[in-house]
Structures are given as structure tokens and as C-alpha cells.
Amino acid sequence: MTEAASTSAPAELPRAARWLDRAGPLALRGAFAAYLLLWIALPLAALVAKGLGQGPAAAWEAISDKTALDALRLSITTGLVAAIVNGVVGTAIAWMLVRWEFPGRTAVAWLVDLPLAIPTLVAGILLVALYGPQTWLGGTLEGFGIEIVFAQPGIIMALLFVTLPFVVRTVEPILVELDPAEEEASNTLGATRFQTFTRVLLPPILPAMAAGAVQTFARCVAEFGSVAVVSGNIPRHTLTAPVWIQGEVEAGNPDGAAAVSLVLLALALVLHPLSGVLIRTAGGRRG
Amino acid sequence: MAESRRVRPETPLQRAIAVGVLLYLGAVLVVPLLALAWTAARQAGKVVEGLSQPDAMHALRMSAILAVIAVVVNGTVGVVGGLVLARQRFFGRRVLDSLVDLPMALSPVMIGLAFIALVGRGGWLAPMLDAAGVSVLFNFPGLVVGTVFVTIPFTVREIVLVLDELGDSEEQAAATLGATPWQTFWRVTMPNLRGALEIGVTLTLARSLGEFGAVLVLGGAISQKTQTATTFIHAAMEERQQPAAYGMALILAAISIALLAFLRSRRRAHGQES
Amino acid sequence: MGIQVNHLVKSFGATRVVNDVTFTVNPGELVALLGPSGGGKSTILRIIAGLESSDQGEVWLDNERVDHLHTRDRRIGFVFQHYALFRHMTVADNIAFGLDVRGVPKEKQRKRVGDLLDLMGLSGLDGRLPAQLSGGQRQRVALARALAPEPRLLLLDEPFGAVDAKVREELRRWLRNLHDEFHTTSIFVTHDQEEAFAVSDRVLILNKGRVEQDAAPLDVLDHPATEFVARFVGEVNVLDAVDKDGAVFAGPLSVPVTATGAGKLHVVVRAYDLKFWHAEDGQGIATARRVVPLGDRVRVDAEIDGGVPIFAQFPRRSSLLRGVEPGARLGIEVTHARAWPAP
Numbered sequence: 001m002t003e004a005a006s007t008s009a010p011a012e013l014p015r016a017a018r019w020l021d022r023a024g025p026l027a028l029r030g031a032f033a034a035y036l037l038l039w040i041a042l043p044l045a046a047l048v049a050k051g052l053g054q055g056p057a058a059a060w061e062a063i064s065d066k067t068a069l070d071a072l073r074l075s076i077t078t079g080l081v082a083a084i085v086n087g088v089v090g091t092a093i094a095w096m097l098v099r100w101e102f103p104g105r106t107a108v109a110w111l112v113d114l115p116l117a118i119p120t121l122v123a124g125i126l127l128v129a130l131y132g133p134q135t136w137l138g139g140t141l142e143g144f145g146i147e148i149v150f151a152q153p154g155i156i157m158a159l160l161f162v163t164l165p166f167v168v169r170t171v172e173p174i175l176v177e178l179d180p181a182e183e184e185a186s187n188t189l190g191a192t193r194f195q196t197f198t199r200v201l202l203p204p205i206l207p208a209m210a211a212g213a214v215q216t217f218a219r220c221v222a223e224f225g226s227v228a229v230v231s232g233n234i235p236r237h238t239l240t241a242p243v244w245i246q247g248e249v250e251a252g253n254p255d256g257a258a259a260v261s262l263v264l265l266a267l268a269l270v271l272h273p274l275s276g277v278l279i280r281t282a283g284g285r286r287g
Numbered sequence: 288m289a290e291s292r293r294v295r296p297e298t299p300l301q302r303a304i305a306v307g308v309l310l311y312l313g314a315v316l317v318v319p320l321l322a323l324a325w326t327a328a329r330q331a332g333k334v335v336e337g338l339s340q341p342d343a344m345h346a347l348r349m350s351a352i353l354a355v356i357a358v359v360v361n362g363t364v365g366v367v368g369g370l371v372l373a374r375q376r377f378f379g380r381r382v383l384d385s386l387v388d389l390p391m392a393l394s395p396v397m398i399g400l401a402f403i404a405l406v407g408r409g410g411w412l413a414p415m416l417d418a419a420g421v422s423v424l425f426n427f428p429g430l431v432v433g434t435v436f437v438t439i440p441f442t443v444r445e446i447v448l449v450l451d452e453l454g455d456s457e458e459q460a461a462a463t464l465g466a467t468p469w470q471t472f473w474r475v476t477m478p479n480l481r482g483a484l485e486i487g488v489t490l491t492l493a494r495s496l497g498e499f500g501a502v503l504v505l506g507g508a509i510s511q512k513t514q515t516a517t518t519f520i521h522a523a524m525e526e527r528q529q530p531a532a533y534g535m536a537l538i539l540a541a542i543s544i545a546l547l548a549f550l551r552s553r554r555r556a557h558g559q560e561s
Numbered sequence: 562m563g564i565q566v567n568h569l570v571k572s573f574g575a576t577r578v579v580n581d582v583t584f585t586v587n588p589g590e591l592v593a594l595l596g597p598s599g600g601g602k603s604t605i606l607r608i609i610a611g612l613e614s615s616d617q618g619e620v621w622l623d624n625e626r627v628d629h630l631h632t633r634d635r636r637i638g639f640v641f642q643h644y645a646l647f648r649h650m651t652v653a654d655n656i657a658f659g660l661d662v663r664g665v666p667k668e669k670q671r672k673r674v675g676d677l678l679d680l681m682g683l684s685g686l687d688g689r690l691p692a693q694l695s696g697g698q699r700q701r702v703a704l705a706r707a708l709a710p711e712p713r714l715l716l717l718d719e720p721f722g723a724v725d726a727k728v729r730e731e732l733r734r735w736l737r738n739l740h741d742e743f744h745t746t747s748i749f750v751t752h753d754q755e756e757a758f759a760v761s762d763r764v765l766i767l768n769k770g771r772v773e774q775d776a777a778p779l780d781v782l783d784h785p786a787t788e789f790v791a792r793f794v795g796e797v798n799v800l801d802a803v804d805k806d807g808a809v810f811a812g813p814l815s816v817p818v819t820a821t822g823a824g825k826l827h828v829v830v831r832a833y834d835l836k837f838w839h840a841e842d843g844q845g846i847a848t849a850r851r852v853v854p855l856g857d858r859v860r861v862d863a864e865i866d867g868g869v870p871i872f873a874q875f876p877r878r879s880s881l882l883r884g885v886e887p888g889a890r891l892g893i894e895v896t897h898a899r900a901w902p903a904p
Contacts (some may be wrong), residue, residue, distance in 0.1 A: 024468055030431070032368045036386045039436055043401035046411055060523055092308050101293040111316050112296035113551065116490075117543035119497025121517045125524070125536040126319035129326045134529075137322075138509055161315050222394035224500035225517070229524060242396045242500065249400055249504055258404060261397045272392040273385060458644035459612050462632040463639035464659030465710060474662075478649040 047265065051258035062259035070236045071244035072263060078152065078240070079220030083213040090167025090216075091209055094264040097168070098175040115164050123161045124229025127154060150232030155240065158226035163219050167212030174208045174282050204282075211278035218271040222262060306378040320540065327533040337523070337531025338538075342510045344460050346519035347538070350496050353515065357438045357495040364440025365487055366480065369380055370472075372443065373450035374458075387443050390436055398436050399504025402429070425507040430515065433501030438494050442487030449483040450476075486550060493546045496539060563588045563746060564609065564714055569618035571604055571770075578604050580616070580770035589744040591737075594759035596767035597793070602750040603642075605767075606716050609748070610639050623713060625703035638707030638745075642715040644699045646691040652702050654680070659710035675901075677705040680739075696724040700732060708745070717749035721756065733759050754794055758782075768791050788901040791829040798835070798871050802828040802900065809900060812867045813846040814893055818900040825903040834875035834897035837861055839884030847871065847891040852882075863891055 052059055062068065096102070097109055131138040131148040135163065138149060148154045178201070185194040226240040231238040239247075241264060248257035296305045327334050337343065372384055390398070406412050406423045416423060423429045457479075461471040499517040507512035508522055516535055523532035564586045565770050571579040574700055578601040586592050596603040607613040609620055620627050627635050647655050656677055656760035657670045665673075678684050681701040691699055700720065707715060721729040737760050740747060751757050758778040766773045766781065766789075773793075774786040785791035792799060798812035804824055809816045816828050837849070842877070851862040855874070859882060862872045871893070885891065 025371075028367055029371045029375055029377060029525075032364070032371045033383055035364055035368075036383055036439075039439065040386055040389055042411075043398070043405045043436075046405035047397070047401035049411075052398075089308065089311055092304055093312075096296075096308060098304060099293060100296050100301075100305065102296060104309070108309070108312060110547070110551070111312050112548055114316060114544070117493045117497075117547040117550070119499065119517055119539050119543065121497070121499040122536045122539050122543075125520060125532060126323045128524075128538075129533060129536075130319045130322035135322070135326070137462055157315065161319070164315065222392070222397070224394055224396045225497075228499075228521070242394045245394075245400065246396045246500065246504060246517050249403070254400065254403055254407070257400055261394075261400055264394055264397055266330075268389070268392045268394075272389060276385065276388075416855075434579055456641055456643065457647055459707075460639065460641060460645040460647070461658070462612070462633075463637055464662065464706065465633045465636070466658070466662040467633060470662045474658075475647055538856075 016128055044265065047261055050255065051262040054255055055257075058255070058263065059259040062256040063263060065256070067236055067239065068244060068256070068260050071239045071241045072260070074152075074155075074219045074239065075241040078155050078159055079217045080272075082163055082220045083217040084271055085160060086163055086167045086216045087209050087213040090164070090212055091171050091205065094168045094171040094175055098172060099180075112165050112168050115162055118164050120223065120225035121229060124158055124226035127157055127161070127226075127230050131157075149230050150238065152238060154230040154232075155227055158230045159220045159223060162223055162226050163216040165223060166215045166219065167209060170208040170212035170215070170279060170282065171205055174205050178204060207278045208282035211275045211282060214271055214275040214278060218268060218275070221267055221271075304461035321327045323533060323537060323540065327530070327537050330530045330533070333530035334534035334537075337528055340531070340533045342514060343531060343535065345511045345517060346514045346516050346535075349430070349514065350516040353434045353498075353502075354492050354495040356431055357434045358491050360435050361438050361442050361491055362484065362488055364439070365446055366477075366484070368443040369446025369450055369480075369483075370476075373447045374455060388440050390439050395433070395437060395500025396496065396504055399433055399501040402432050402436075402501075402505055424505060425509060425513060427513065429507075430502050430513055433505045434498050437498050437501055438491045441490040441494060442484065445483040445487040445490070446480060449480060453479055482553060485553050486557075489546050489550045489553070493543050496542060563590075563623065564748075565619075565621040566605070566609065567619040567621070569605065569608060569620070570616045571601075571608060571613070572616055578770050579608070580879050582618070582767075582770070584772060584775055586746055586748060588746055590762050591740045591747045591749070591760065592763045592765060594734050594748060594750045594765050594767055595754060595757040596752065598752050599771040600767045602752075602767050603718055606639075606718050606748065606750050610637050610712070610716055611635050611653055612639075620644040624809035636710070636713050638710070638712030640700075640703050640715070642719045643723055644691070644703040644797070646702060646706070648691050648700060650690075651687065652683065652691070652694070655691070655702055656705045658706065658707050663710065673709055677709055679828050681705045683772055695728075697728040697732060697788050700724060704736075704739075710821075712745065713749040715720040715745045717747065717754070721749055721751075721753075729756075730744070736760055766793065768793070785829075785899060788827060788829065791899055791901075796872075796874070798830045798832070800828045800830065800869060800871070801903065802826040812865050812869055814865055814871075814895065816895050816900070818898050826900045827903050828898050828900045830871075830895055830898045832872060832874040834895065835871070836881060836896065837863065837875075837885060837891045838881050838896040840890045840892040841884065843890055845890035845892045845895055849885055849887055849889045849891055851887060852885060861885055863893075863896050865893070 020247055063072075071079065093108065093112060097105065097112070128149055129135065131141065131154065133139065133142060133149070141148060146153075148157065180198055183196055186200040191199065222242060223240070224246065227240050228243050228246070231243060241260060245257045245264075248254070248260075296302050335362060368383075368387065372380065372387070385405075403424060404410055406416055421428060421508060457475050458471050461475045466474070498515075499521070502513075502515050503518050503521065506515070506518065508518035509513045510522070514522065516539055520532045520535045520539075523529070523535070566585075567583050569579050569582040570577070578599075580601070581599070582605060590689060596602050604613060608615045611627070611630060615628065622637075631758060647658065650658070653674050656674045657831060660670045660673060674687070678687055681704065682761070683698065683701055683705065686698065691702070694702065700723075704720075717736075721732050724732065733756060749760070758781075761778065762863075763776065764778050764781050765775050768789050774781055774790045776784070776786070778792065781790060781794055785794060788807065791797060800814070802809050802811040802825075804817055809818050809828065811828055816830070818826075818828065837847075847863045847865045849861060849863045850870075853860040854877070857877055858874050859877055859879075860872060860874050861882075862870065864870055
């Protein structure tokens with residue numbers, strides 16, 4: 001073993017052998033990256049190109065069209081409402097599922113997952129079947145002057161149906177990790193219930209709540225199927241942005257549709273990473 | 288740990304919250320579902336008649352074919368992508384990682400429009416596709432494109448999750464014992480991915496059966512050609528054929544509930560019960 | 562079959578975890594890499610196995626340079642810290658894996674697996690899954706799996722770290738017996754000095770990526786090469802001392818080390834190289850502070866006049882302990898010590 005005394009860099013002779021071992025992973029990586037770029041990045045780039053194809057001025061004009069602007073505004077306001085409602089209700093549901101024992105707990109866990117499985121269009125149909133003008137309930141409510149389907153309450157109900165799981169699913173794992181002993185410690189240290197809630201419980205789950213709310217909002221702004229069915233597409237009243245875009249595409253105005261899509265795309269590109277950051281923050285606190 | 292410490296809600300406030308939440312779930316989810324079943328049952332004759340039309344059968348078959356394609360394509364890509372994202376460290380990994388999830392954050396309508404911009408008149412790929420004689424829009428390939436796009440994230444996510452949890456020590460052990468990467472993958476890694484694959488495939492199935500916006504925009508919902516189960520429902524509603532729409536909606540709801548049942552049983556089997 | 566490691570260097574980011582490490586393991590030897598965690602021990606093991614690549618340096622196995630070889634082609638057995646058993650395979654399939662991937666005929670595989678199961682005291686467990694085994698059993702399956710393909714070198718990374726104290730002691734004895742039977746050249750990594758001394762023929766002490774000492778266990782104890790080794794091994798007192806014209810003193814305490822001429826010194830004294838006794842006349846140079854029973858031994862903490870703490874250990878029934886109680890004045894004699902120039 002005396003010849004081992006030479007101290008050349010170990011990579012000299014073996015290059016070829018090492019290269020072979022790297023080729024496999026490299027090929028996989030390349031194929032996967034190409035797939036994503038081709039399927040996801042390229043069409044989105046084409047969308048941006050189309051939206052800005054007639055120049056930024058034309059794009060701006062399409063966006064500031066009264067109907068389009070109202071559609072965007074409606075999407076954002078209904079999305080905010082759904083995000084707030086879900087933030088509260090979703091956290092309560094997560095809390096119940098993790099901490100409480102009550103009859104029907106399994107059923108609740110089931111129900112929470114249901115909107116993930118049920119097609120969003122079907123969610124809309126459900127609401128029409130319940131509150132539609134020909135139904136008993138819908139007819140009765142209409143008699144009192146309350147409109148649900150083909151009106152804004154219907155949109156919000158559809159959005160709440162579709163996004164129900166989001167906050168529950170972000171908050172639940174955090175609650176599972178949260179040691180009830182922390183609350184007990186807080187109690188032994190003389191904190192009131194309210195203090196324990198606001199100073200011990202809330203801080204760790206807040207980022208998860210926010211993440212779920214952001215996801216809810218993002219989904220609402222993008223939601224099409226359920227809203228298309230319940231909204232009745234009354235321009236400037238119940239027309240949301242995605243529904244407006246679909247209408248424009250059908251009416252042969254893809255350029256205008258693409259321009260408004262840019263706003264939705266920009267929102268998605270901000271909200272998507274934001275929810276990622278919030279989730280990582282929430283997870284990081286688990287220590 | 289929290290598992291064993293569940294308590295019954297005792298104070299009036301806790302009970303009020305519990306009752307409120309249950310009522311909310313009932314109003315938002317349960318009652319509408321029952322309403323659909325009830326309405327469809329009351330018009331059972333018309334529902335059956337509407338569903339036995341050839342266009343309804345065609346739409347259902349189309350949805351099934353699309354779902355199978357999405358499962359095969361994204362199941363394969365999901366395993367490869369999961370391995371790449373979980374096991375390789377390289378420049379740009381974070382970009383790929385968030386790109387994978389992006390379809391979940393985009394409006395399906397926008398996805399449809401993006402492909403129109405890409406392959407439609409004046410699109411970057413239009414000359415190439417024309418030369419090849421492939422027509423995507425308002426045609427079967429358009430449906431495939433839309434369905435595959437929206438289902439990209441599901442399998443990848445599950446695979447990455449499980450691979451991260453497993454760690455790579457078993458794969459290292461296989462290497463020290465003389466296994467080639469191919470042997471290691473099939474004999475050590477893959478058997479551990481079965482559960483993740485099942486879950487990913489189920490989610491992909493559910494999502495592709497339910498996809499509406501993208502296939503509407505890309506396929507145009509031409510009866511007996513590019514109509515899927517969801518676009519069939521949409522068309523039936525617009526034509527005031529409610530019984531057919533309700534019937535098809537009920538079929539889709541039943542399939543999704545079955546898929547959910549399977550999903551939950553798998554999750555429980557793999558200890559991720561929620 | 563031996564192994565030689567030359568001038569190995571490895572950095573993770575800005576931290577150099579392996580810094581110019583050179584050593585040889587002779588055929589049939591069982592060598593321990595001992596050091597505090599973060600000392601680079603596991604990294605060296607992983608580089609030898611090819612699980613990690615080195616920045617510089619060479620690894621030779623039986624006169625063959627192996628740096629360029631993939632892990633699978635090195636014919637090295639590796640026992641992982643947390644076993645890394647294939648969780649979906651039975652015990653028998655785990656052990657047979659390394660034979661199977663090399664295309665060894667089934668009949669031969671079965672025989673070898675059967676032999677190893679017997680040898681490891683695992684008979685009857687061949688159909689179990691890893692999750693159905695105890696920690697000690699998993700450890701033995703991991704070892705059997707690594708030995709099955711007859712590796713030319715066996716590497717063990719903190720092999721007993723994950724089992725409880727009693728099982729650990731048993732496994733240690735048993736690993737030593739196994740080695741005496743097979744004489745597979747072996748290297749194992751541990752941060753537990755008792756373990757290193759109990760099992761190995763030779764100990765390499767590593768600190769901050771460098772080899773501090775490479776010697777037989779007794780030599781490490783009796784002739785520590787560096788101040789680090791002296792401090793790391795055993796329970797020691799480290800005292801500041803001065804060299805006054807050839808006589809070394811730590812405060813009032815005389816220390817029997819050869820004059821170094823260095824002026825300021827660090828003196829390292831093991832807890833069993835000291836004598837305390839009760840100075841009845843009220844003389845003495847220290848005061849006893851605490852007397853702590855440690856089972857068969859007693860530890861006495863004291864304070865040398867001037868405020869320097871010092872401790873020693875004695876057999877429970879030692880006559881030296883008579884009158885030694887908190888507050889008592891003590892005489893102290895250092896029987897054995899080593900000194901290094903203070904930095």
C-alpha cells in the first residue's frame with residue numbers, strides 16, 4: 001500500500017464512472033423539468049403574451065371595462081367574505097375535530113373532506129336543487145323577497161361549500177402537534193381563559209389560519225364551476241371574473257379575456273407563494 | 288397524543304360552538320346533498336330517461352377515458368417528479384417545487400384560455416400543430432390537455448410527502464449491499480410508495496372527473512364529441528333539462544363519495560387520519 | 562484485507578468537518594473512531610463507504626484505490642445508526658437482499674441466511690417484519706444483512722446508539738465475539754469511550770476533523786498524546802499550574818510532572834490519580850465540600866485554598882475516606898499527572 005503515498009485529487013481517473021452514475025438522475029430531473037415547463041410555464045407565458053399582445057394600453061382598457069371591473073370587484077369581495085367566514089368556522093371545526101369528543105365526530109371529519117372530492121359544478125347544482133326558483137324552499141324564500149340562487153348569497157354559499165376544507169386542513173395538523181400541557185401550564189400560571197386563548201393558543205395557529213384564509217381567497221377568485229351554475233350570470237350584479245372570462249372567450253373576445261386573466265394570474269402568483277410561506281411559518285413554530 | 292385527550296364539550300359556550308358548527312355544516316353541505324337526492328328521486332322517471340340518451344352515455348364515457356389518461360400520465364410523472372423533488376438537490380428545485388402546485392391556484396377557465404393562446408390561431412405552437420395535422424381545440428386532445436394540466440400536482444405531492452418522511456437511509460443501505468439504482472428503485476423505494484400512489488391516483492381521478500372550466504373552454508362541449516359529464520350537466524341546465532342534469536350530478540356525487548371513502552380508508556391505513 | 566485512508570478532506574459549506582485525516586486499518590483489525598459529536602467520525606465512515614464524496618484524499622482497499630467506485634461496487638458492509646432495515650421485507654428477505662441483487666442462486670441464499678440467523682440468535686424470526694422486532698434484534702438483523710454478502714470491510718455507524726443501556730452492553734460483548742470469530746476488518750464509530758475501549762483493538766480519537774491520537778485503548782488512557790485526549794478520556798481535573806525552577810505547582814498543590822521549562826501549564830489529573838485524606842492537625846491545603854456516593858465508589862469534591870475546585874474518586878470502603886466530610890481540611894497528593902503548556 002505504499003504507492004498510496006501519492007496525493008493526487010481523487011477525481012482524476014474516475015470521471016467517466018461517476019458521470020454514468022449522475023446521468024440517470026440528471027435525465028430524470030431534465031425530463032421532469034421539461035414536462036413542467038411545457039405543460040405549465042409555456043401556456044401561461046402564451047397567456048401573458050396574448051393579454052399584452054395589443055399593447056399594455058389595450059390590456060388596461062379591457063380590464064377597466066365597466067363589466068370586467070365589476071366582475072373583478074365581485075370576485076374579490078365575495079372571496080374576502082368567504083375567507084373571513086372560513087377563517088373562523090374552519091378553525092372552530094379543526095378545534096372540534098382535534099380536541100373534542102362528540103357524537104358524529106367521524107361524520108364531521110367526512111363532511112369536511114367532501115368538497116375536495118365533489119366536482120365544483122355539482123356543488124352548484126346542489127344549491128340550485130335546494131334554493132332554485134322551482135323548489136319548495138326557493139319558492140318560499142322568494143315569497144319573502146329573499147333571493148339566493150342567481151343572486152350574491154348563492155355565490156357566497158357556493159364558495160363556502162367549495163372552500164370549506166381549506167382552513168380546517170391547514171389548522172388541524174398544527175393543533176394536533178400543540179401539546180395540551182401548554183394550556184395547562186398557562187392555567188397553573190394563573191392566566192384567565194381569555195388570556196390562555198389569546199396568548200398561548202392563538203399565536204401558534206394564527207399563521208395556519210392565515211394560510212388557509214389565503215388559500216380560500218385564492219380559490220374563490222379562481223372559482224368557476226359552482227359559481228357558473230348558481231350566479232345566473234347577470235352582468236354587473238352576479239358575474240364573477242372567471243365567469244366573465246369564459247363568456248368573453250365564448251363571445252369571441254379572447255384578447256379581452258386574456259387581459260383580465262392577467263389580473264387573476266398576478267393574484268395567483270402572489271397568493272400561492274404567500275400561502276406557502278405562511279404554511280412553512282406555521283410548521284416552523286411546531287419546533 | 289392529542290388523540291387520547293379529546294374531551295366532551297362541557298361549558299355552555301363550547302356547546303354553543305359545537306351546535307353552531309354542526310348546523311353550519313348541515314346547511315352548507317348536508318341539506319343541499321339531500322335536496323339533490325330528493326329532487327332526483329321525485330323525478331326518477333325523467334332522470335332515467337335523460338341519462339339514457341346517447342349524449343349522456345357518451346359524456347360519461349368521455350369523462351372516464353380522460354380520467355384514465357390523467358391517472359396514467361400524472362401517476363408516472365408523479366413518481367418521477369416526486370423522486371426528483373424529494374431526493375435531488377439542484378439549482379432551480381424550489382422553482383419546480385412551486386410550479387408543480389401552481390395548477391391548484393389557477394382558475395380552470397384561465398388554464399383553458401392559456402392553452403387557446405398557445406395552440407389557437409396565432410399561438411406559438413399553432414404552426415407546428417397545423418403542420419402535423421393535429422387539431423387540439425374543440426377536439427379530444429384539448430380535453431386531454433385541460434384534464435392533465437389540472438391534475439399534475441396530486442400524485443407528486445403525495446409521493447414527495449412520503450419520500451421525505453421515509454428518508455433515504457434504506458436506499459443507502461441498498462447501495463452498500465450492491466444494488467443498482469434500478470434494483471433499489473423497484474425493490475426498496477417503490478414498495479414504500481404504494482400507499483402514496485393509491486392516494487395520489489384517487490385524488491387525480493376525483494379531480495379529473497370533476498374538471499369543468501378547462502374542458503368547457505378547450506373542448507367547447509360539443510354533444511357526443513367533446514362533452515364530458517360536467518359539461519353535459521352544464522348544457523342540460525342551460526337547456527332546462529333539469530332532471531338529466533340532476534341525475535348526472537348525482538352520479539358524479541356518488542362516485543366522488545365512493546372515492547372519498549376509499550381515500551379515507553387508505554389515509555387511515557397509512558396513519559394520516561384526520 | 563486492509564484499508565488505508567490518506568489525507569482525507571471534506572467540507573460542508575464553510576465548515577471543514579474532515580481535515581487531513583490519514584490512517585490505516587490492518588487486515589482483521591477492529592478499530593474504533595471515537596470523538597465528540599460533530600467531530601467528523603461519521604463523515605469519514607460515509608466517505609469510505611462511498612455514501613459521501615471527499616473533497617481531497619484517497620481511500621485504498623486491499624491495495625485498490627476505490628474513490629471512483631460507486632458504493633455498490635466497493636463490497637463494503639455498512640450498519641446504519643438507525644438500522645435502515647427495509648421495512649416492507651421480512652427478516653430473511655432483508656438479509657438475503659445483498660445476495661439477491663448480485664444474482665446469487667436462491668438455494669445458496671437460503672443457506673447463507675439460515676447460517677446467519679443461527680449465528681445471530683435470530684432463528685425463528687425469519688418471517689417477521691422489522692417493525693415486529695425489538696431494538697436489539699433489529700440491530701442484529703442489520704449486522705447479519707451487512708455480513709451476508711461477505712464484505713471485505715465492515716463499517717458500523719454508532720451501532721449501539723439506539724438501544725437501551727442493558728442491551729447495549731450485551732451487544733458490545735457479542736460484537737467482539739463475532740469479530741474474533743470472523744476477523745472481518747471493521748471500523749466503528751462511537752462517541753462513547755467505554756464502548757470504544759470495550760470492543761476495539763485500536764482507538765482513533767477525532768476532534769474537529771483531525772486525528773488526535775491513534776493507539777491501543779490502554780495507551781490512550783495512560784499516554785494521552787494531546788491535552789484534548791487527556792481531557793476527553795476519563796474523568797479529569799484540569800488545573801492551571803506554573804513551573805518554578807523545575808518544580809510544578811498548582812497553587813499550594815505540588816504536581817509530579819517532569820519540568821517543562823514552559824512557565825504556565827495546564828495540568829490534567831484523573832480522578833483516580835489523586836489521594837485525599839483528612840488532615841487532623843488542621844493543616845492541609847484544601848477543604849472538602851461534598852461527598853457523593855456513586856454506588857461502589859465515592860466522589861469527593863473539594864476546594865484547594867485559593868478557590869480552585871478539584872475532585873477525586875475512591876472505592877467505597879477506602880481507608881482514605883475516614884474523616885472526610887464536608888468542611889474537613891484535606892491533604893492532597895497527586896500520584897500521576899500530565900502537563901501541557903498553557904496556550
